[in-house]
Amino acid sequence: MDILHDLESRGLIQQTTDEAGLSNHLAENQVTLYCGFDPTADSLHIGHLLPITILKRFQQAGHRPIALIGGGTGMIGDPSGRSSERSLNEESVVHGFTDSIRNQLAGLLNFDEGENAAVARNNHDWLSKITIIDFLRDAGKHFTVNYMLAKDAVASRIEHGISYTEFSYMLLQSYDFMKLHEEENCTLQIGGSDQWGNITAGMEFIRRTQGDEEIKVFGLTVPLITKADGTKFGKTAGGAVWLDAKKTSPYEFYQFWYNTDDRDVIKFLNYFTFLNQDEIAELQKAVEENPGAREAQKRLAEEMTKMVHGEAALNQAIKISAALFSGDVKELTKDEIEQGFKDVPTYELEKQDVNLVDLLVDAKISSSKRQAREDINSGAIYINGERNQDVQHIVTVDDRLEDTFTVIRRGRRKYFLVYFK
Structure with a gap:
């Protein structure tokens, strides 16, 4: 199964700019693609896992992923999917966040040497060197205000107001795509469906700056995750579920996935894991025939904890879970007790x-x-x-x-x- 068919079978494609063209492009080339991650905190959270797994799927299919860390755009703020302005962080804070996120991505993508080894780039490297005059002449002149107002990320904010700072974000992201196209031969940008306007703007910018309407660049978005009970994915009573073990322990991370609703578990297995369709079908059968056993949830929790935190942390999370279920806690270490009883009186x-x-x-x-x-x-x-x-x-x-x-x-x-x- 080729990569696009695999993504489609898992329900992972929300939009593509040219599905047939992209399919041919992927079949004929080793494609370089990218996804951006703005450093708005010192850790990624599980909402970032979907685009990360998409990059991993493309990498396993032989393509070359770029994880673009927004050291520059993270100082501006993306208006997509928000009803109000983001708080701006100091430059030193953003740089610290950038280093932390780069280290996390290195543990999730294959950065080892090889012809399709993942690459980490930081858009601060080029955005910080552009003067305001150069930016307005080289980027701003290619976008009309009418074009930008028509994009959902901007249009949804007009009634309540949007600063020029966040209004300009689309141009910065477009500049990123153009820069990666020039320097890395990047021809595909992926992101959540709320990034569609920014992605298509970047494609248009590349075509205009290169004066070639037929140039092969593409965009693909994944669906925003919804839960069957209507609550927000990735949130718990304690707040966001982070990928940093110091912010969300491996045990808490394991429990988050283990507590997945029966109505969501097969979708999440398709979205986040690399299990094949036969394995997922067997787990779906188990949910239907014996939901109380939570076999699918257990497999989901195991796969995700191992992916993010490793085998040792997974075994520790299972040990804590078993001890709490049985009540026999005498064999737990100090660290395991602190993880398992973090939220008890x-x-x-x-x-x-x-x-x-x-x-x-x-x-x-x-x-x-x-x-x-x-x-x-x-x-x-x-x-x-x-x-x-x-x-x-x-x-x-x-x-x-x-x-x-x-x-x-x-x-x-x-x-x-x-x-x-």
Whole structure:
């Protein structure tokens, strides 16, 4: 199956500028393509994974991907898909974000040597060298205001207002495509469907600057991801799901995918994983016949965690998940405890022996000493996964995991973490 047919079978093509022409172009050439990533934070998030996997699919098909980091455009702000202006970051901050994102992309794309090794470029390298006069003469003269106003990214902002700064973003992105076409023979730009106007503007700019209406440059967009329950993809109660393990732990990342709705899981397997259609069909059958087993969700979580964080982090996430499900947490390391119990109520105290009843009250696990004794007597209290029915129990160093944590469970699933400083 060729790359376009594979993308289409997975539901990954929203728009193409010339599908037949692009198909022939890909069949006859090793194509260089690019996608841009503006450094608006010090990490990419899972919303970036779809275009990254598209670059990986093209690379596996023998083509050459460029990850363009917007060290220049990131200082301006893309109006696409937004109802208000972005806050502008200082140049030093954007440069720091750029370095972080470049390192993340290197772990997701194959930058090793080879004829189709991925390339990372930074548009600050050329945009920072253009004078305002050169930019207006060489880029601005090729675009009418009417043409720009007709693009969705601009038109959707007219009612509430758009600054000239963000209005100019389209010209900067067009300049990027032209520059990569000149320097890297890049003939294809990909992006989310909200980038369609910017992509087609870049194609037009290349044709006008080169004076050749027949020049072969193309655009392809992928669909914006929607969830069946109407909530925004990539958001949780704790905020965005980041690719940086320090911002979203591998366990949290694994759990995000594992908790995918049955109505979305097959779509996400098609979108994000490299499983073939036969494997996905088998998983779809499993969802239909035994949804409670969550076999498809488990495979999705495994594939995505391994892709972003590696095999060791995946195994750690599975270990934490199994320990929390069984309640047997004694074998978890300090790091695994911190990941698995990041969002549970935590009580801190100095390292000392403490009466269990007093601890339950002080940590607000039980509402009173009377309730604490009832909870213990009824078998509702577990210390590090083991039921404790001794109202005289003293929590000592023997109850501290890694000499730091005691995990207390009340009832079936209500966890609390006691942190001994």
